[in-house]
Amino acid sequence: MTDDAISKLIIGLPKYTKIDVVQVASAIADAKESIKGYQIKDGSVDRAIRLYACHLLFVRILKHKERFQTVKAEDGTYTKFDKAMDDDAWDEFQDLLNEQGYGEVGVQFL
Numbered sequence: 001m002t003d004d005a006i007s008k009l010i011i012g013l014p015k016y017t018k019i020d021v022v023q024v025a026s027a028i029a030d031a032k033e034s035i036k037g038y039q040i041k042d043g044s045v046d047r048a049i050r051l052y053a054c055h056l057l058f059v060r061i062l063k064h065k066e067r068f069q070t071v072k073a074e075d076g077t078y079t080k081f082d083k084a085m086d087d088d089a090w091d092e093f094q095d096l097l098n099e100q101g102y103g104e105v106g107v108q109f110l
């Protein structure tokens with residue numbers, strides 16, 4: 001899958017639609033470098049890049065912009081933490097690593 005195709009997938013997600021394409025491209029490039037250290041099977045590499053790029057975008061942009069939600073009530077307004085802004089991509093990336101055999105505890109004798 002090309003970087004442009006991965007970028008379109010990311011920008012197509014509601015959480016990431018307002019992020020500039022240059023920032024998405026930068027996150028994709030950084031994600032490619034980061035996942036090189038893992039031995040991810042070929043069929044899952046594009047998914048790993050997409051998930052890690054989404055995680056980077058969350059850390060770099062989203063968690064600073066839309067983390068809190070202001071709510072109006074009869075007696076005033078208050079701000080609350082918006083749980084919808086959890087880093088779901090990181091959780092899914094960790095699931096992918098588990099599928100690939102990372103995170104499993106075992107003992108190996110040499």
